[in-house]
Amino acid sequence: MPVSKTDFVRALQCEKMLWLDAHMPELKIIPPEVQARLDAGNEFGDKAMSIFGEYVETTTLKEDGRLDYAAMLEKTKTLLQAGTPVICEGAFSWYGNYCAADILKKDGEKYALYEVKNTTEIRKEFLVDLGFQRLILRKCGIPLSASFLVLRCDESAGQVCIEHAGERYKIVDVTKESRSFERIVDSKIFVYGKIKKRDAVMPDIPVGEQCEKPYRCWYYGHCHKDCPRE
Numbered sequence: 001m002p003v004s005k006t007d008f009v010r011a012l013q014c015e016k017m018l019w020l021d022a023h024m025p026e027l028k029i030i031p032p033e034v035q036a037r038l039d040a041g042n043e044f045g046d047k048a049m050s051i052f053g054e055y056v057e058t059t060t061l062k063e064d065g066r067l068d069y070a071a072m073l074e075k076t077k078t079l080l081q082a083g084t085p086v087i088c089e090g091a092f093s094w095y096g097n098y099c100a101a102d103i104l105k106k107d108g109e110k111y112a113l114y115e116v117k118n119t120t121e122i123r124k125e126f127l128v129d130l131g132f133q134r135l136i137l138r139k140c141g142i143p144l145s146a147s148f149l150v151l152r153c154d155e156s157a158g159q160v161c162i163e164h165a166g167e168r169y170k171i172v173d174v175t176k177e178s179r180s181f182e183r184i185v186d187s188k189i190f191v192y193g194k195i196k197k198r199d200a201v202m203p204d205i206p207v208g209e210q211c212e213k214p215y216r217c218w219y220y221g222h223c224h225k226d227c228p229r230e
């Protein structure tokens with residue numbers, strides 16, 4: 001089964017989480033404060049799209065409001081062929097494994113990749129996210145140069161901020177780190193795909209540290225009701 005970058009990052013935290021996402025998503029409970037944080041992240045990302053000036057976004061919705069991935073893939077292909085300088089939410093698929101890139105910016109004959117996160121610090125899961133994108137884009141034949149995180153700028157830390165659209169951003173080059181995660185993604189992507197298969201057996205993973213790190217799992221209540229840690 002195809003794996004998205006969200007699937008991959010979640011599976012790296014816990015493979016059982018991915019299985020539950022695929023087979024029993026109704027057990028998931030997203031706390032309102034987490035949903036609010038996700039919504040704020042989307043808003044922060046939307047504002048960042050114009051950070052390099054004029055851009056073209058591929059996001060396309062179906063009549064029912066869901067993303068039209070096929071249309072986005074087609075539009076991305078057309079924009080790349082035209083050498084569009086800045087593409088936002090460019091969509092890519094390799095054996096069905098799918099990702100959308102927040103910002104692709106022309107860098108000579110190649111494209112530089114930018115992932116926007118509404119936080120001030122670099123986290124491992126952001127590098128995994130970029131590693132996933134790098135692998136899929138490379139397999140799709142996209143010539144990539146560097147990879148960057150676009151983060152919220154922390155003024156108190158004396159950082160150089162970019163003021164844009166009412167926000168303060170900083171751009172961090174994480175090319176080397178994201179390349180090393182690209183190799184990890186390559187080694188696990190099809191393993192994770194098997195966990196999503198209809199007849200896959202649920203991974204036998206006991207509750208533990210991974211239930212809280214890096215994020216409190218949305219299946220926490222389900223998994224802990226029979227096996228409390230205390």
Ligand code: SF4
Binds near residue numbers: 020205207208217218
């Ligand atoms: S609560 Fe823990 S064991 Fe259960 S799916 Fe989440 S991370 Fe995995």
